[in-house]
Amino acid sequence: MEGNNSVTRTVFFVSDHSGVTAETLGQSLLSQFERLSYRPVTLPFISSPERAFDALHKIDAAAQADGSRPIIFSTLVRDTEREIVKGAQGLFLDFFDAFLGPLEAELGQKSTHALGRYHGMIDVATYMTRIEATNFALANDDGAQTREYERADVVLIGVSRTGKTPTCLYLALQYGIYAANCPLTGEDLEEASLPRTLRGHERKLFGLTIDPLRLQQIRSVRRPDSRYASLQQVQLELSASEQIYRRFRIPQLDTTHSSVEEISSRILEVTGIPRRLRT
């Protein structure tokens, strides 16, 4: 992985919560540097001075071992812990540090610097929305058990392995959206018709498609050398599914180069379905 002039660093993601936000932002920043390889270390739940000193010692130990300065991405809300970790031998980048000042000036308010407000208190309503949406996605997965399409916000359709299931689950967990999914198979593909169970729900349908070579690769991992994974079969299925999308004027999305998160966000954008939850 290391080319000429490439740099190797240890990178710490330090947070008083899960660390996911620090990881996400830090990784997107670091992906902008082509000649960098790094060892990621997440230090979550740094929510007391003791834990902050632990973090400091870990970072300093890495600096010593590496012979180079670690990079520290931090989302520490409280000044106490932040000031401690800031003392480590490394480049310290903190989101609250950078942005709370301008926000305080703009809003004419002091920020609370309070822990626990970070992701909001989890109340029963929020919890239930997420759970119910997740249960809905599970129950209405793959056209299998139940088909409560009248309760669905959206019904994803597409041939096998186009990303329907993980997208439905992400829509439920992240946004509280009721997302069902139904595969396009066999006769329906041959006749370019919609599965009977979907009729009457055309306006909720959203079609997924993918590059044939990519789909062949994905299916081959599952069932190598099968007809299911052959390029010919994959091309036939995808072309038939896209014909269905055009025929019934179903919006469609190519998932080849997209993450589950991006697919989900794009579905909300195209359909205009409102988020039931914000993080």
Next chain:
Amino acid sequence: MEGNNSVTRTVFFVSDHSGVTAETLGQSLLSQFERLSYRPVTLPFISSPERAFDALHKIDAAAQADGSRPIIFSTLVRDTEREIVKGAQGLFLDFFDAFLGPLEAELGQKSTHALGRYHGMIDVATYMTRIEATNFALANDDGAQTREYERADVVLIGVSRTGKTPTCLYLALQYGIYAANCPLTGEDLEEASLPRTLRGHERKLFGLTIDPLRLQQIRSVRRPDSRYASLQQVQLELSASEQIYRRFRIPQLDTTHSSVEEISSRILEVTGIPRRLRT
């Protein structure tokens, strides 16, 4: 929601990708202001000058309609789009703007400012890891269909409605972790014993628990006035499950005040299971 001296603003989350990072960061910053209520608007996939001008016009229209400056959280990688949106009438806070400079200086490299590197290219291996982990979580949910506990990284246990299912799915989607779950019920609770299917897998078990009043609330939404949702039943079950955790030395976590994201992160921290995926 608005008290004395409270401020209302429109807040835009602008991104060339899904907008989730901008939303997460922006919301955690805004949660630090007690006298602020805001209308959130996400503008994802701002990846061309045309889309950037659209965003600019939307922000300026909100400024006009509100009679106050919108706040703009941005994760725009490319200078072209960022400079356009920066021209809007509002407080513009961009995460790349703030941190790329110090990172370039530290690493002695210029950043690529390239689109599409933001969440990394989605390769087949990453996709498959996520899918396989998700399928594993679905198949091994609630002790129902399959019980491939030998393949599991972790097996979550707990009484009904302690958050096992969404946590397993989050572990799969976010980290590629193989997480199964199994409910503690009936006889096993009465005898403070482990379900037979879990025996031999004690080292993979992780127990969830929750405040009895919270659990009563959650169960009441599902089955009001049932024995299942009675405080007495809930207290009995929780106390028996905690006895099981102690008896078999199973690490446990109280999920009452935690989001699915936090629970997942804490499980990784306590167990030391390595992430198979980074975002």
